[in-house]
Amino acid sequence: MLSNKENQAADTTSSKSTSSTCETNFEFKFSSEPTLESLGEKLLDFCKERNWQEFHSPRNLLLALVGEVGELSEIFQWKGEVPVGLGRTFTDNEKEHLEQEISDVFIYLIRLAQACKVDLPKAVESKIELNKKKYPIDKCFGKSNKYNEYH
């Protein structure tokens, strides 16, 4: 199972109190590498080496993405509610499986972006800026009602 060292210290027990849940969640950081640019290149090389480009049309990749989202859902389907950080609800094998399925979704999302010529890093950055305008802090702070209305 993958992990980055700093985060493990923060992996406290799955307390149900809101405060500790948030704290744990907000201490989590992704590793600085590989970057999206680098992952995109790795995946193009992988595909090119196998001469699979003819299979990788946008709608084929989209359906493959849906397939992987299905596999990700299967991991969670009989679990009932799961706490932030997973707590004790996943075995080590299940966590490893989860990391692989999240990665498979991501791989096809990157490939779909490439096949549609969408510059994923810049597109996401712009969407986050747009969301800041759609969900102004003063109207949305801690209110699930408002939150639901916005969605």
Added chain:
Amino acid sequence: MLSNKENQAADTTSSKSTSSTCETNFEFKFSSEPTLESLGEKLLDFCKERNWQEFHSPRNLLLALVGEVGELSEIFQWKGEVPVGLGRTFTDNEKEHLEQEISDVFIYLIRLAQACKVDLPKAVESKIELNKKKYPIDKCFGKSNKYNEYH
């Protein structure tokens, strides 16, 4: 609509010949910034500022991801087959919408990884290495049969 300059030059007409399709696809590069690490931090800040962490449990985020994959699918649902690079099958407005929906899927995937304490950059890197072993070049080169059997 977002784009990175270098890629636009490569956005040739949507020829149906396999060779040009591949060529176009493999010239595409993501921008070097923002990185996954940086996007992860932006999204945690966004969520923290709005005090939304209590809504962001793993299964809530997973269902939100499924919702966004649905919105992405709706863009493609009546289009029939779409070429790599999209060709002339999307208007500028549709391309902008596509960039936003791909980004929304990505945003919830990042948030889900964070809520599950999965170090997304390292997890994907490992999965790509695993896939290299699962799909050896000599057995998989250009063969859709082999490809399908492996899946």
Added chain:
Amino acid sequence: MLSNKENQAADTTSSKSTSSTCETNFEFKFSSEPTLESLGEKLLDFCKERNWQEFHSPRNLLLALVGEVGELSEIFQWKGEVPVGLGRTFTDNEKEHLEQEISDVFIYLIRLAQACKVDLPKAVESKIELNKKKYPIDKCFGKSNKYNEYH
């Protein structure tokens, strides 16, 4: 909001005790009409009257199905765990919305079956028989571990 009269009596409060949850669930019956055969005919007529058949290829319908599953997921995404029968977790408006989205998923599933020439009533009957063999009662009774292993 739709409902069949007999079921409303059984719609007791959303007790969290397992026994009452099961009881409520197992008293629920679908109306005897319309049948699947009749719904299939209605949907073909609907499509034929609008001359939409050219849009209804198998993969177009599949992506439309994914889109509707996304809309269904959005109803549940911020709710946390929801009891059998929904209890007090849904307003009347939300229940009506839920009925519409479940129906939309079903409509595209019927249309997909038609477009693939799958005789849905007989196919499901056969799959239930197959599942009886795959999940023998003596091995699966009340055991979530076993249940998960079978999946």
Added chain:
Amino acid sequence: MLSNKENQAADTTSSKSTSSTCETNFEFKFSSEPTLESLGEKLLDFCKERNWQEFHSPRNLLLALVGEVGELSEIFQWKGEVPVGLGRTFTDNEKEHLEQEISDVFIYLIRLAQACKVDLPKAVESKIELNKKKYPIDKCFGKSNKYNEYH
């Protein structure tokens, strides 16, 4: 592989001409039995016999549905466009697999409706009536633009 006899005669070659595609599609009929009411009862019995009701909460069933939609998508993911009736794009084994996966989606959709106390036959009938109003024939006839705008 399941089939109903009458339909097999109509399973002509997968002509790409629109007219024959439509004709074939509109001759297809589901068997008159089992009905939705009967399938609902079979599935409740199946679940009750195995004492699985505790696993079948609405969100668990929804995620199981997403999982099955993923498996259905995997069947179509590398196929490119597929004609109405499937033509020669599926082997007999693949058709049997398709029938099973469509059935699995349907099984969890029925169980989800039951767990939410949605009277599926009546809900779908009402939604079809609503769609007739949303998509008036004179505005929607054969126009994909209109069709897309309505969605």
